[in-house]
Amino acid sequence: MTSQEWKFTTKDIAEKPDLFLSGHRACAGCGPATVFRLIMKATRGPTIVTEATGCMEVVSSIYPYTSWAVPWLHTAFETAASNASGIEAALKIMKKKGRISQEHVDVIAFAGDGGTYDIGIQALSGAVERGHDFLFVLYDNEAYMNTGIQRSGGTPHGAATTTSPAGKVIPGKLEYKKPIADIMVAHEMPYVATASPYYWKDLITKVRKGLEVEGPAFLHVFAPCPRGWRSNPAKSIEYAKLAVETCVFPVWESVNGQCQLSTPSKLVALAPQKKKPVADYLQGQGRFRHMFKPQGKKLLEDVQRITDERWERLLKKCGETPKTA
Amino acid sequence: MTKQDKNWKEIAPAGVCSKSSIGFLTGDWKTYTPVRDPEKCTRCLLCVLFCPDGAIHWYPDKGDIEFDYSFCKGCGICANQCPTNAITMKLEQE
Numbered sequence: 001m002t003s004q005e006w007k008f009t010t011k012d013i014a015e016k017p018d019l020f021l022s023g024h025r026a027c028a029g030c031g032p033a034t035v036f037r038l039i040m041k042a043t044r045g046p047t048i049v050t051e052a053t054g055c056m057e058v059v060s061s062i063y064p065y066t067s068w069a070v071p072w073l074h075t076a077f078e079t080a081a082s083n084a085s086g087i088e089a090a091l092k093i094m095k096k097k098g099r100i101s102q103e104h105v106d107v108i109a110f111a112g113d114g115g116t117y118d119i120g121i122q123a124l125s126g127a128v129e130r131g132h133d134f135l136f137v138l139y140d141n142e143a144y145m146n147t148g149i150q151r152s153g154g155t156p157h158g159a160a161t162t163t164s165p166a167g168k169v170i171p172g173k174l175e176y177k178k179p180i181a182d183i184m185v186a187h188e189m190p191y192v193a194t195a196s197p198y199y200w201k202d203l204i205t206k207v208r209k210g211l212e213v214e215g216p217a218f219l220h221v222f223a224p225c226p227r228g229w230r231s232n233p234a235k236s237i238e239y240a241k242l243a244v245e246t247c248v249f250p251v252w253e254s255v256n257g258q259c260q261l262s263t264p265s266k267l268v269a270l271a272p273q274k275k276k277p278v279a280d281y282l283q284g285q286g287r288f289r290h291m292f293k294p295q296g297k298k299l300l301e302d303v304q305r306i307t308d309e310r311w312e313r314l315l316k317k318c319g320e321t322p323k324t325a
Numbered sequence: 326m327t328k329q330d331k332n333w334k335e336i337a338p339a340g341v342c343s344k345s346s347i348g349f350l351t352g353d354w355k356t357y358t359p360v361r362d363p364e365k366c367t368r369c370l371l372c373v374l375f376c377p378d379g380a381i382h383w384y385p386d387k388g389d390i391e392f393d394y395s396f397c398k399g400c401g402i403c404a405n406q407c408p409t410n411a412i413t414m415k416l417e418q419e
Binding site: 010011013014015018020021022023024025026027028029030031033034037038060061062063064065066067069197200226232233234235236237238 | 336337340342343344345346347348349350351354355369370371373374375376377378379380383385393396398399400401402404405406414
């Protein structure tokens with residue numbers, strides 16, 4: 001059954017047993033935990049998961065408890081992708097020698113933004129270049145939350161973290177968020193997508209598509225972190241929605257280099273008056289608090305400008321004509 | 326000294342996690358408890374999908390959902406996302 005034929009309802013997903021189990025020790029309101037549960041519900045059969053060091057690795061495997069109902073392998077911070085390529089190569093040879101009975105085993109590699117943007121990018125780039133058949137999931141909570149909220153390549157411009165504190169000297173992080181999904185598209189890989197947990201149907205379909213393609217697939221999932229973003233835990237999923245509506249994190253997919261907006265972002269592209277100002281998304285998050293003080297006005301305008309620029313560039317790439325509201 | 330179940334010769338090699346986290350209850354973390362009004366609830370199941378802890382279960386035979394308070398951390402995502410506002414967060418009482 002391919003993802004085109006696979007029609008599912010909320011009930012189907014709710015009835016599927018959890019493969020990422022309750023009892024993990026993530027903070028209350030953890031966005032990545034929702035992302036992991038949804039992704040594991042989208043799997044189609046025998047699956048092996050490998051995970052780089054990060055928040056979700058720590059909270060799901062505190063000895064002697066594990067939250068994984070599938071074979072799971074922890075690896076070093078930089079090697080999620082090389083571990084996945086090793087597993088895939090081993091499965092291939094074991095199948096050839098008749099040592100495993102399964103028709104096909106899916107391999108999923110999970111890594112956070114630290115393990116992808118900064119530390120893991122060369123292993124990922126190598127694994128993609130070698131063309132191993134695996135799905136790489138980047139859950140992006142926009143800083144090194146596990147070790148105490150240090151800035152990473154995925155931290156957005158102006159966000160206050162413990163290593164880029166907003167104050168008299170600097171107004172939060174000075175650099176811009178690295179466009180990681182574009183870097184992966186440049187690898188000419190078969191499937192690249194970005195997704196947000198609020199649009200869970202979109203997320204689940206993309207996971208299934210990523211598992212189905214022959215060769216590497218990359219999925220960039222937005223994952224709000226109430227602890228690091230200093231936001232209300234109840235609003236984690238709401239921020240995942242606002243990020244798409246304000247075009248801070250547009251959702252799109254690229255199949256064999258053909259870029260295409262996914263429905264939630266397509267709706268914004270078709271009706272530009274629906275595009276919300278970034279302030280709607282930034283407000284309420286403690287890490288952007290300084291932007292709403294009188295001296296932060298310029299920074300806020302700067303963030304709006306860069307968001308609009310990136311959105312227009314994406315529209316052009318997806319073959320949409322930019323419209324003005 | 327904490328009570329030890331096994332000595333070093335008996336534990337799994339390389340510290341492999343051997344128990345399911347289902348045995349580790351996180352329900353006592355919460356300050357607020359979600360309370361559902363079954364009249365208002367339309368069984369859209371969004372809370373089941375969005376719960377980070379898998380603490381809301383859907384029982385197809387009963388046609389209803391149930392909260393598992395032994396895992397609920399009281400984050401309030403279910404109450405915030407509920408389209409009919411059927412879930413309210415109540416301060417946990419002793």
